[in-house]
Amino acid sequence: MDLMEQETRLTESQPVPHDHAATPGTLRPGGRTAKVRRAVLDATQDALADTGFHALNMDRIAASAGVGKTTVYRRWGSPVGLVTDLLHDMAEQSLPAADTGGLTGDLRANAELVRDTLTDPRMGAVFRAVIAAAACDEECARALAAFYRTRLAEWAPVVTRAAARGEIPGGTDPVELLRAVSAPLYYRFTITHEELTGAVTERAVTAALAAARDGAFLRE
Amino acid sequence: MDLMEQETRLTESQPVPHDHAATPGTLRPGGRTAKVRRAVLDATQDALADTGFHALNMDRIAASAGVGKTTVYRRWGSPVGLVTDLLHDMAEQSLPAADTGGLTGDLRANAELVRDTLTDPRMGAVFRAVIAAAACDEECARALAAFYRTRLAEWAPVVTRAAARGEIPGGTDPVELLRAVSAPLYYRFTITHEELTGAVTERAVTAALAAARDGAFLRE
DNA sequence: CCCTTAATGGGAGAATGGTTCCGTTAAGAT
DNA sequence: ATCTTAACGGAACCATTCTCCCATTAAGGG
Numbered sequence: 001m002d003l004m005e006q007e008t009r010l011t012e013s014q015p016v017p018h019d020h021a022a023t024p025g026t027l028r029p030g031g032r033t034a035k036v037r038r039a040v041l042d043a044t045q046d047a048l049a050d051t052g053f054h055a056l057n058m059d060r061i062a063a064s065a066g067v068g069k070t071t072v073y074r075r076w077g078s079p080v081g082l083v084t085d086l087l088h089d090m091a092e093q094s095l096p097a098a099d100t101g102g103l104t105g106d107l108r109a110n111a112e113l114v115r116d117t118l119t120d121p122r123m124g125a126v127f128r129a130v131i132a133a134a135a136c137d138e139e140c141a142r143a144l145a146a147f148y149r150t151r152l153a154e155w156a157p158v159v160t161r162a163a164a165r166g167e168i169p170g171g172t173d174p175v176e177l178l179r180a181v182s183a184p185l186y187y188r189f190t191i192t193h194e195e196l197t198g199a200v201t202e203r204a205v206t207a208a209l210a211a212a213r214d215g216a217f218l219r220e
Numbered sequence: 221m222d223l224m225e226q227e228t229r230l231t232e233s234q235p236v237p238h239d240h241a242a243t244p245g246t247l248r249p250g251g252r253t254a255k256v257r258r259a260v261l262d263a264t265q266d267a268l269a270d271t272g273f274h275a276l277n278m279d280r281i282a283a284s285a286g287v288g289k290t291t292v293y294r295r296w297g298s299p300v301g302l303v304t305d306l307l308h309d310m311a312e313q314s315l316p317a318a319d320t321g322g323l324t325g326d327l328r329a330n331a332e333l334v335r336d337t338l339t340d341p342r343m344g345a346v347f348r349a350v351i352a353a354a355a356c357d358e359e360c361a362r363a364l365a366a367f368y369r370t371r372l373a374e375w376a377p378v379v380t381r382a383a384a385r386g387e388i389p390g391g392t393d394p395v396e397l398l399r400a401v402s403a404p405l406y407y408r409f410t411i412t413h414e415e416l417t418g419a420v421t422e423r424a425v426t427a428a429l430a431a432a433r434d435g436a437f438l439r440e
Numbered sequence: 441c442c443c444t445t446a447a448t449g450g451g452a453g454a455a456t457g458g459t460t461c462c463g464t465t466a467a468g469a470t
Numbered sequence: 471a472t473c474t475t476a477a478c479g480g481a482a483c484c485a486t487t488c489t490c491c492c493a494t495t496a497a498g499g500g
Contacts, residue, residue, distance in 0.1 A: 024446080024447060024448090025447085027446065027447090028445090028446050028447070028496095028497055028498070029497095031496090031497075032447075032448080032495085032496065032497075033446090033447070033448090033497085036447090036448080052355075052356055053355065053356055054300070054356035054357070057486090057487080058487075058488080059486085059487070059488085062449095067448080067449080068448055068449030068450070069449080069450090069488090070448070070449055070450080070451095070489090070490085071447075071448055071449065073488070073489075074447085074448085075447095080274070128355045129355065131351075131352075131355055131410055131411065132273075132351075132352040132353075132355035132356055133352075134410075134413065135272070135273065135348045135349065135351055135352035135355075135410065136272055136273055136274035136352055137274070141413045142413075144411065144412075144413070145411075145412045145413050145414075148411060148412050149412075176423070179404065179407060179408075179412075180404060180427060182407065182411075183403035183404045183406075183407035184399065184400060184403045186403075186406075186407050186410070186411055187399060187402065187403035187406050187407060188399075190351055190354075190355065190406070190410050190411075191351065191364065191365075191368060191402075191406055191410075192364075192365045192368050192369075192399075193354065193361045193362075193364070193365050194365070199440070203396070203436060203437070206431070206434075206436045207400060207427075207428075207431035207434075207436035207437065208427075208431070210430055210431040210433075210434035210436050211426070211427035211428070211430040211431050213430075214426075214427075214430035214434070216423060216426045216427035216430050217423070217427065220419070244476075244477060244478090245476095245477080251466090251467080252465085252466065252467075252477075252478075253467085253476090253477065253478090256477085256478075277456090277457075278457075278458075279456090279457070279458085282479095287478080287479080288478055288479030288480070289458090289479085289480095290459085290460085290461095290478075290479060290480080291477075291478055291479070293458070293459075294477085294478085295477090298458095
């Protein structure tokens with residue numbers, strides 16, 4: 001709850017964007033302010049899941065969050081600002097990595113987590129929207145990158161343990177291997193918009209493992 | 221020039237979207253109509269390169285293309301419609317695949333083509349925009365998928381020849397291998413927004429090759 | 441418990457983006 | 471060469487989105 005929005009708008013570059021207070025929500029983050037943020041972010045996620053990023057609209061968010069629209073404009077500034085803060089919020093709620101005892105199992109668990117997330121009607125839509133927003137705005141892109149940095153760091157031990165067990169070469173870069181597992185899934189999700197079947201995830205795991213064993217992901 | 225826009229808008233689902241003619245530009249694709257399309261698509265690409273997808277605006281496109289804005293609205297309907305048609309247009313201009321004599325060289329050429337495209341200030345921005353648009357609209361997503369289907373089909377022979385030479389197992393799925401080369405690059409481009417260095421492309425090639433040799437991409 | 445003021449919220453007004461109308465231009469057919 | 475009409479384009483029109491002003495509410499400090 002402390003790394004919330006630093007600057008909501010960046011289309012305008014005026015030194016003092018609003019009337020008084022530097023950035024609303026930081027100086028007096030009392031119960032009401034927090035409640036407003038929660039309601040707005042929930043409404044944002046709902047809207048993204050329902051209608052996607054292109055239809056994201058400040059007024060509607062304000063209405064469905066039961067919040068004054070002035071507040072939404074003041075604190076978040078734009079649809080992209082909403083998504084960016086949603087990303088910060090999502091980065092905070094982390095769920096722990098798997099530990100099946102073997103690298104194959106762990107990577108499979110990771111791939112299936114990604115698959116389940118992206119194929120879930122609600123979450124899939126949210127991620128699509130978030131990726132679209134990141135493509136439109138630099139600040140949002142940073143938030144998205146930070147989100148995945150967090151996620152990947154959580155899973156890195158899976159690879160480190162496997163290296164310790166001798167399943168893969170010693171100097172293997174954990175993040176690099178995890179990215180290799182995710183990449184084919186995200187490629188299909190964002191570029192070719194293909195269905196993410198079980199075969200696809202399995203193949204992603206197999207291929208990444210083969211490359212890792214071959215030393216393709218050695219830290220340089 | 222024949223597989224141009226089939227239906228420009230799909231936000232509304234009325235059987236006859238416009239006053240008369242089914243879809244403008246198809247019944248009488250004379251010199252003027254073609255010129256207008258060229259001017260509009262060029263202006264669209266410029267706008268995407270300059271300001272990105274979120275700022276894509278029909279009025280401005282019309283103005284900078286030197287075309288009536290009514291025409292732009294009538295033929296393309298929305299910013300997403302513009303991007304979709306631009307994708308159809310891009311799919312038509314194909315550049316041939318490499319043939320260096322070895323699979324490693326060919327895949328490296330492919331990876332570097334992708335990298336050069338995505339790191340090019342103009343083209344990179346266009347692709348970013350196109351990916352964002354595809355995340356917002358189903359029709360646009362289909363156009364993007366078709367674009368990459370075309371591209372990948374052009375490069376498939378590279379893999380087929382390598383299999384014939386015995387560099388990789390016989391039943392290797394060409395498209396699957398090519399996707400494996402591209403995926404890490406696009407993952408960084410769209411998700412983590414990392415810089416695409418030479419090391420990244422090289423690693424993408426090495427990893428994909430190792431997996432291919434290991435039979436990870438065998439057609440099932 | 442009261443006071444100060446950060447933060448919210450309603451509503452009016454401005455701006456931007458999108459639509460429609462209808463006259464004009466030129467592609468394709470005879 | 472002439473005719474028909476698909477397609478274009480200017481301008482007025484309408485809707486939505488955004489911004490600003492100011493009264494109201496409640497967080498945090500005494």
